[in-house]
Amino acid sequence: xxxGFQQCLDHAMIRSTSRSRRKPKPQPTAxxxxxxxxxxxxxxxxxxxxxxxx
Numbered sequence: 001x002x003x004g005f006q007q008c009l010d011h012a013m014i015r016s017t018s019r020s021r022r023k024p025k026p027q028p029t030a031x032x033x034x035x036x037x038x039x040x041x042x043x044x045x046x047x048x049x050x051x052x053x054x
Contacts, residue, residue, distance in 0.1 A: 002010075
């Protein structure tokens with residue numbers, strides 16, 4: 001036998017939120033996902049060093 005408090009906890013764990021009840025958004029394609037370019041900062045520093053020495 002479970003206590004009333006345990007039943008409330010069990011019910012709260014599986015209750016859907018308002019966000020999950022809404023229509024899901026379509027998944028973006030791979031080309032639409034913005035990414036961070038780590039190499040650009042390194043290349044920019046290299047170009048700046050080369051420009052300074054010339």
